[in-house]
Amino acid sequence: MNVGLLVTKEARRAVGDETLKSLFENKDLVYMAELGDFVYSDLRDNEVRSLVILGDAGYTLKDEIEQKTGISPLAMDNLPSEWVKGKSVKYVTALLQAYVSKASQSDLAYRVQPVHTKNVDRRSLLRFKFYQYVPYPVLAEQLHIEREINRTVELCPKGALSKTPEGPQVTKPEECSWCGYCSGSSYLGYLENPTFSTTQFVEFVNKITSIYGPSKMLFSCKPVNVKEGVFPVILPCIAYVPDAFLLASYAAGLQPMVYLAEDCRTKDMGMKRMNEMPSHFPGTNLNIVKITSEKELEIAMNTPVPPMKIREIPLDLIYSRSRRRSLLLWSIKEMSKEVPLDEEDEVPSSFYVTVDTEKCVLCGVCVRECQMLVPQIRNQGDSITLEYDEYNCIGSGRCLRSCPEKAITVKEKVKLKEMRKVQFTKSVVTKCRYCGKPIGSFKVKDKVSVMLNSMGYNTQFVDVCNDCKQKELTKMWLQRIGVSK
Secondary structure (H helix, E strand, O other): OOEEEEEOHHHHHHHOHHHHHHHHHOOOEEEEEEOOOOHHHHHHHOOOOEEEEEOOOOHHHHHHHHHHHOOOHHHEEEEOHHHOOOOOHHHHHHHHHHHHHHHOOOHHHHHOOOEEOOOOOHHHHHOOOOEEOOOOOEEOOOOOOHHHHHHHHHHOOOOOEEEEOOEEEEOOOOOOOOOOHHHHOOOOOOEEOOOOOHHHHHHHHHHHHHHOOOEEEEEEOOOOOOOOOEEEEEOOOHHHOOHHHHHHHHHHOEEEEEEOOOOOOOHHHHHHHHHHOOOEOOOOOOEOEEEOOHHHHHHHHHOOOOOOOOOOOOHHHHHOOOOHHHHHHHHHHHHHHHOOOOOOOEEEEEEEEEEOOOOOOOOOHHHHHOOOOOEEEEEEOOEEEEEEEHHHOOOOOHHHHHOOOOOEEEEEEEEHHHOOEEEEEEEEEEEOOOOOOEEEEHHHHHHHHHHHHHOOOOOOOOOOOHHHHHHHHHHHHHHHHHHHO
16 A cells, blocks of 8 residues: 655654655555645545655644545554654664555555534534544454354443454444444454554564564554654553563564553553553563653653563464464464473463363264364374374363263363464274275274264264265165066
8 A cells, every 4th residue: 555654844854854754665655745735636646545644734734634635543653753753764764664564454444434413513513524534443354263253242332343254343333432442352453553553563563573673662642752662552441452462562673562551542442452561571571561641751751671582473373364363373382492381370361271181983074064264173094093282272262061971170260381383182083894984083993883872873884985975875775676576
């Protein structure tokens, strides 16, 4: 997506022309200019679809740009001049490049539909503008995973979410408070913040670490004055921040700080989400800094950055079916390469499955039911094995409810040592007595034999494959016809 950069005269003096020129190294930046009346036609001519505004511009300018160019207000980032004043060239370059990279991934902003404005000011009345764009969550792609759909809908405190054929969506945007709690507390993150999606997060973090190195990342619901080495992101509410963002920030080389301002418009949901966030990176003593006052914020910004290794977050992680779950697992894996993790520590939003090997007959029902592909049945020579990839379990309980033998239990609050592939049940493969083709486990064969005997049925074909069974039954039928003749 084409990105434009507009700077105020004050911000231009603070940054310097040489630093601004260097920004054109970013392939997504197609237009840059100082603010003036001519920029509207330039933005249209250069087909700019997202915008970074450096300097104190205010809502009025965004409104003008939206009216004259069609650029969505949700695809515009306004960076205060204070963020760049007195900062090093390295910091300013990293900050602006990060915001340009973030803006290049603003596709979701254009999926947001305008809603009727509740408070119409004189300016809007004169323009007959009775709508506004609000950052309510949008569905990034189709979702058919039952657990994630149900959880996301249930999380909404306003009842503004509904199930649709594509997945959970905000069907009552005028009732949505856009606190983002439904997105931040979900397991996979299919419902995204249109102003700071998972893709934008990855682009933002990678750009900062590649230019500036180890530093701090501040998630805040309002603009605040920041110090050198602190990179701010402004969200509608910090309830939008998922655990995966916090852990991935640390793994990439940025210490995460979360600031809930006193005047946050949805403070209750922000506090609820903050209390759910992990207090530290699992298995380490690296704290996730949670801030609720300006005094705490000042102290946190002056605290030295802990020693961290720089890593690039692979963008393909979030294109898998697990999305943010993959990002969280990548963070733990990468951090384990740097420091030994306390394996007794718990991992947030994780579940652990156990299978009673005495009851399990390797029927494979759990494999067919799980939408996260956690259980797998593997054939290894003359044996068959049931494995559970505990990393990806989100506690849907589909395997638990569908197991005919009641052999499965699921627990929450998983320890790091339990986040692994577990082999539960192993059995010898039953082979067709005619052709030798594998047809299942001995446990299934024995179970079927017992069931058929109890109902008075013949068990002579329990160890025969379907093809051979059809052949043998055909022979028997022909012989019977021959006898009758």
